Amino acid sequence: MTAEAEKLQPCVGQALARFAAEPGPLLEILHAVQNELGRVPPEAVPLIADGLNLSRAEVHGVVSFYHHFREQAPGRFVVQLCRAEACQSMNSRALEEFVRGKLRLNFGETSADGRFTLEPVYCLGNCACAPSLMVNGELHGRVTPERFGELAKEWGVS
Ligand code: FES
Numbered sequence: 001m002t003a004e005a006e007k008l009q010p011c012v013g014q015a016l017a018r019f020a021a022e023p024g025p026l027l028e029i030l031h032a033v034q035n036e037l038g039r040v041p042p043e044a045v046p047l048i049a050d051g052l053n054l055s056r057a058e059v060h061g062v063v064s065f066y067h068h069f070r071e072q073a074p075g076r077f078v079v080q081l082c083r084a085e086a087c088q089s090m091n092s093r094a095l096e097e098f099v100r101g102k103l104r105l106n107f108g109e110t111s112a113d114g115r116f117t118l119e120p121v122y123c124l125g126n127c128a129c130a131p132s133l134m135v136n137g138e139l140h141g142r143v144t145p146e147r148f149g150e151l152a153k154e155w156g157v158s
Contacts, residue, residue: 004037011036012044016051026052026062030069039070067120075110075117077155079103080134083120086127095131098145102152115155 015032019025029048033040040063049059063069081099082092105111105118126132129141135151152158 004041005043007037008041008043009047012047012051016048020051026054026059027066030063030066034069039073042071067122070117070119072110073114076115078117078119078136080119080121080124081107082122082124082126082130082132084123084127086123087131090130092131095133095143095145095148099133099148102148102157 011033012029015029015036019028019032022028026048029052030040033044033048037044045056045059045063048054049056052059063071079099081096083096099118100106103111103116103118105116107118107120110117121134124132124134124139126139126141131143132139132141133143133148134140140147140151
């Protein structure tokens with residue numbers, strides 16, 4: 001049994017115990033599971049569905065609807081690039097092209113070596129400093145391709 005598989009039952013159990021009685025608990029539970037495990041594994045879906053008396057399809061539908069939730073394990077560096085309006089008005093499209101080329105990834109992909117995951121996000125609440133991105137929870141504003149290149153160098157990407 002993997003370390004994650006060992007954690008799965010207690011993790012879901014704790015999230016259910018904490019949130020199941022609250023109104024609209026599903027999102028809170030999914031956040032709690034992803035915060036703990038780094039993803040919402042497919043094996044968590046039936047446990048959550050049983051605990052909330054929902055169908056598996058309902059739970060899976062919510063997991064797949066929100067970009068924030070991921071079913072696969074993320075890379076060591078999770079790069080979340082804002083694609084919302086304020087960032088687009090500050091040329092985030094050019095930044096997107098650059099980042100995708102630099103990491104050789106499309107949105108939603110993780111590199112084969114497990115180092116990088118590239119995810120789209122729709123506003124990081126940092127519009128005044130657009131274009132914005134977040135790397136492993138650290139917010140970066142006014143990111144140019146040059147600035148991203150410097151960050152990438154720190155991660156060993158030339
Ligand atoms: S639109 Fe990108 S941070 Fe708000």
